[in-house]
Amino acid sequence: MDASIGGSFSGMVSFGGDLAVENPFNFTVSGSAADSMIIDNGDFGYSTSGAAWNREVRTWGDDTQYFQRDQDVLLGGDLPGTNTATWTFENLGAGTYQVASHWLNHSGYASNAQITIAGIEGGPITVSLDQRFYPQGFSADGSIWQELGNFQVAAGNTLTVTISDDGANGNLAADAMRLELIPPGLTAPEIDVAAGATALTSGVSSIDLGTAFFGETLSQTFTITNTGTNTLNLGAITLPGSGEYTVSSPLGTTTLFAGQSTTFEISFNSTGAAGVVAGPVSIATNDSDENPFTFNITAEMTDVVLIDNGDVGYSSTGSWNTLFYDARYFESDAQRLNLGQSGTATWDFTNLTAGTYTVSATWLNDPLRATNAEYNVAGVGPVVVNQRVAPNDFAADGFNWEILTAAVVVAPGGSITVTLSDNGPANGAINADAIRIQRVGALMAAAGVSSTAAPSITQSDLDSVVDAALSYWETAGLSDAQLELLGSVNFVLTDLPDAMLGGASGTTVLIDVNAAGYGWFVDGTPLDSSEFTLLDGSLLAGSGSDAFGQMDLLTVVMHELGHTLGLEDLDSDGTLMSESLDVSERRLPSADEIDDFFSGIAGGDNPLLD
Numbered sequence: 001m002d003a004s005i006g007g008s009f010s011g012m013v014s015f016g017g018d019l020a021v022e023n024p025f026n027f028t029v030s031g032s033a034a035d036s037m038i039i040d041n042g043d044f045g046y047s048t049s050g051a052a053w054n055r056e057v058r059t060w061g062d063d064t065q066y067f068q069r070d071q072d073v074l075l076g077g078d079l080p081g082t083n084t085a086t087w088t089f090e091n092l093g094a095g096t097y098q099v100a101s102h103w104l105n106h107s108g109y110a111s112n113a114q115i116t117i118a119g120i121e122g123g124p125i126t127v128s129l130d131q132r133f134y135p136q137g138f139s140a141d142g143s144i145w146q147e148l149g150n151f152q153v154a155a156g157n158t159l160t161v162t163i164s165d166d167g168a169n170g171n172l173a174a175d176a177m178r179l180e181l182i183p184p185g186l187t188a189p190e191i192d193v194a195a196g197a198t199a200l201t202s203g204v205s206s207i208d209l210g211t212a213f214f215g216e217t218l219s220q221t222f223t224i225t226n227t228g229t230n231t232l233n234l235g236a237i238t239l240p241g242s243g244e245y246t247v248s249s250p251l252g253t254t255t256l257f258a259g260q261s262t263t264f265e266i267s268f269n270s271t272g273a274a275g276v277v278a279g280p281v282s283i284a285t286n287d288s289d290e291n292p293f294t295f296n297i298t299a300e301m302t303d304v305v306l307i308d309n310g311d312v313g314y315s316s317t318g319s320w321n322t323l324f325y326d327a328r329y330f331e332s333d334a335q336r337l338n339l340g341q342s343g344t345a346t347w348d349f350t351n352l353t354a355g356t357y358t359v360s361a362t363w364l365n366d367p368l369r370a371t372n373a374e375y376n377v378a379g380v381g382p383v384v385v386n387q388r389v390a391p392n393d394f395a396a397d398g399f400n401w402e403i404l405t406a407a408v409v410v411a412p413g414g415s416i417t418v419t420l421s422d423n424g425p426a427n428g429a430i431n432a433d434a435i436r437i438q439r440v441g442a443l444m445a446a447a448g449v450s451s452t453a454a455p456s457i458t459q460s461d462l463d464s465v466v467d468a469a470l471s472y473w474e475t476a477g478l479s480d481a482q483l484e485l486l487g488s489v490n491f492v493l494t495d496l497p498d499a500m501l502g503g504a505s506g507t508t509v510l511i512d513v514n515a516a517g518y519g520w521f522v523d524g525t526p527l528d529s530s531e532f533t534l535l536d537g538s539l540l541a542g543s544g545s546d547a548f549g550q551m552d553l554l555t556v557v558m559h560e561l562g563h564t565l566g567l568e569d570l571d572s573d574g575t576l577m578s579e580s581l582d583v584s585e586r587r588l589p590s591a592d593e594i595d596d597f598f599s600g601i602a603g604g605d606n607p608l609l610d
């Protein structure tokens with residue numbers, strides 16, 4: 001008899017012969033197959049190794065708390081050497097089996113008893129039991145059992161269950177192990193997913209990876225476990241976003257037998273526009289009611305770092321007074337150095353990604369403040385501000401800020417150090433509050449810094465070109481929300497470092513005062529581009545043009561507005577979002593769209609083609 005399920009079986013055996021009677025000869029055979037089996041301590045199939053296990057036997061009223069009235073106990077917790085008790089189930093039929101344990105608990109028993117199930121598909125699995133408590137599973141065969149899991153076994157294999165004292169923090173109990181075959185028609189895979197120790201529910205759960213600085217990586221490891229009774233097959237993992245999320249460590253396996261687990265890792269890294277990137281993660285499975293398994297993931301990239309007085313990275317020397325509980329200060333506190341006193345305040349920004357950063361300060365203005373407070377940005381030089389006047393370049397994080405300068409971090413892991421001191425000496429009290437740095441997408445002069453220094457332009461010059469740039473973008477077919485975003489951008493003229501022409505920080509755009517020394521071409525008629533000639537798809541100014549030898553302010557303004565819309569710098573030359581710009585050159589959003597821009601703005605006539 002070879003039965004795939006438990007139960008009683010019988011049948012007629014019949015064979016013919018040459019007898020006149022009893023032809024055919026018939027007889028009945030019957031038998032039964034159990035779908036469960038138990039090995040108790042002391043039974044055939046049970047063995048111990050290492051240190052001696054003590055057998056406890058009970059014959060009085062509560063003896064049923066032991067299976068078959070006895071239990072082995074290993075005293076002393078984690079003893080020298082390898083000390084085990086093993087239950088061996090031999091020559092099993094192919095199928096999925098539930099493995100369960102029974103023991104009588106005691107407060108002196110281990111809370112971390114390690115039990116390893118071997119001889120199963122996918123390799124051994126170790127589970128932990130708290131033997132200080134009585135089993136909390138199901139009732140069968142006159143005892144209460146704790147399920148250890150469901151495991152698949154190949155035909156003819158031997159399944160072993162072993163309890164070991166390795167790392168045990170108390171005594172160990174070895175009583176009975178129970179094996180039960182799950183009927184083949186009732187087996188099915190079941191996917192469980194956890195982020196660290198947090199169990200996820202398909203279609204419901206959300207995981208927040210937190211906030212990363214520009215170029216910084218956030219990662220989360222996920223564990224998939226097959227808690228079902230048949231093989232779980234895993235397929236593709238689909239991620240949200242536009243490349244910010246990656247499966248940085250792939251699935252260890254795409255086939256999970258019952259009870260088996262595997263892991264994968266999702267990482268977030270963004271070098272695009274600052275903000276939140278969120279959406280569903282989808283895992284293809286053969287779980288009938290969780291295909292795919294989905295959960296939401298969220299992460300935020302910021303290009304801003306703030307250090308307030310009192311934060312890590314801030315230090316001061318000298319006779320500073322600390323001011324508390326005043327909401328007019330950033331995070332309700334600041335430090336003040338009174339007139340005639342000496343000291344320095346320093347903000348150290350470390351482990352930064354390479355790039356260009358705006359450096360801004362906030363302070364509470366007061367008539368007694370210094371008009372010559374000196375901030376010194378390492379590698380850039382001193383910047384003198386009037387702290388009797390409130391910062392007014394832009395508003396962010398609930399406060400107004402003054403842009404001090406821009407600083408360049410050459411290599412990954414670099415730093416920016418800002419120091420405020422009474423050098424001068426200061427002609428009033430100086431206030432040390434928060435410093436804010438923000439990484440900007442820098443547009444550079446292609447040939448580097450000019451050997452001469454052209455005159456600076458005015459804010460009025462800049463504003464006139466900004467209006468034209470907004471008209472170009474409007475013609476490009478932007479939505480009302482995008483146009484509203486561009487209209488909220490604040491343009492600030494400042495002395496940018498090296499060959500930097502401009503940079504975008506959120507809704508603040510920085511423009512160098514004199515285009516890295518080349519001078520700006522401020523177009524009085526920016527909507528016709530008559531100073532430029534269309535050559536091979538590029539707009540170039542000849543030697544007789546007013547734009548010749550200068551940087552085109554309209555191009556730089558449109559480039560930085562492109563960053564505000566979420567466009568990234570491109571390595572290729574000749575496009576609006578290229579990383580550098582030559583003198584005498586104008587760029588529009590796309591060379592192929594030049595005619596469309598002019599036809600929309602200049603009443604259908606392209607003056608370049610007249």
